[in-house]
Amino acid sequence: MSGDDIGTLVYLGLLGAVLIFWLVVQGRNSMNKMLQQMAVWVLIFLGVIAAVGLWGDIRQTVAPQQTVMAREGRIVLPRAPDGHYYVTLDVNGEPLRFMVDTGASGTVLTKADAERAGLREDEFAFYSEAMTANGPVRTAPVTLDRVSLGPFTDEDVSAYVNEGEMSQSLLGMSYLRRYARIEIAGGELVLER
Template sequence: MRRSPKFLWIVLAVLATGLLLLILNDDAGSTFGFENDQFASLLTSGLLVTVLAAGIVASRPSFGEVTRNIAIWLFIVLAMLTGYSYRYELQDVASRVTAGLVPGSPLSVTDSEGNVTVTVEKTGSGHFEARALIDNKPVQVMVDTGASMTVLTVEDARAIGLDVEALNFAVPVSTANGVTVAARARAETIAIGAIGRGPLPILVAQPGALGQSLLGMNFMGTLSGYDVRGDRMVLRD
């Protein structure tokens, strides 16, 4: 009787590992030579039969205990299969929750075919702004389709780990406040929601020349498209 709990935990670990493999191999479409749907069915069916048979043989429980164990394992299997089947919807829910809790967070949506769209909201200033991740650091950026390059303020450049003091501010750039100079740099990754690109060249504006970092066309131009719908801008990967 004491071995049963350990055995059940082992089976649960195998089931969780199988689910992880399915998620990791989602783009490939197959796991160990089986289509992912077939692998999921074989995994859950095989483990369920193994657990039930081992439990009956080892402990010889009463009919009520057998029924209860079957119900528990059916619930676990169905919950994990449901989570895998609705993985895209769950990702969308998580993205919506994050967008609601963290101001400026873009809303990412992935459809059943793996196509990604990201929605950016217009702020009170009348511009589209979003919380980007540049080199895995959060940076509030304004989408500027008139800027050929992504431009960071000195403060944001320092926040993502650039050595600002070592930069050479010698590149002339035009801003709303006139002509100024900026320094060339590089971002390993720039991500807006689930859409990421990199490495990409960027500019760092000289101190005091820029009030907010700009997301330019060197990122926007890599998208398959984008359009404005009222107070929302939709980016398509």
């Protein structure tokens, strides 16, 4: 147990003692009611501790992650609470999160994701243009040396780097067409090779 843990334990112990003392002083005339209130507070406290301790399991249930089924040649992506599908790809050795966009013809990286993947900003030539919902944006064509998703690895993958601000990299059809089947059903997006 670290010094911070001991300090937190002492603080919680003192806080609990003060609350118990206050309850005893306030409820000295009605001990039955005081015991009921104390039991309620103990249950609330135990519930909070249980929720904090089980948060990892709860989060996995509420927001499931992508599933790779290597033997079956399938990738299953759950629909996120915002209604989109997200996938984490290994791009040039770096895990990058993409929003799947079947309406986009190309795969588009944010500048930050491109730099994380080892592409240098001074090498970007923003001479191509893409039409977005917000109008035209300038893009720089790039080639990703290696892109992996589960057991599937592709080399020399064409993509673009967006010159403008973009909150999320987009995984478009230039990558998705490498899969033999794309299916959206039952809140899941399934990719098969």
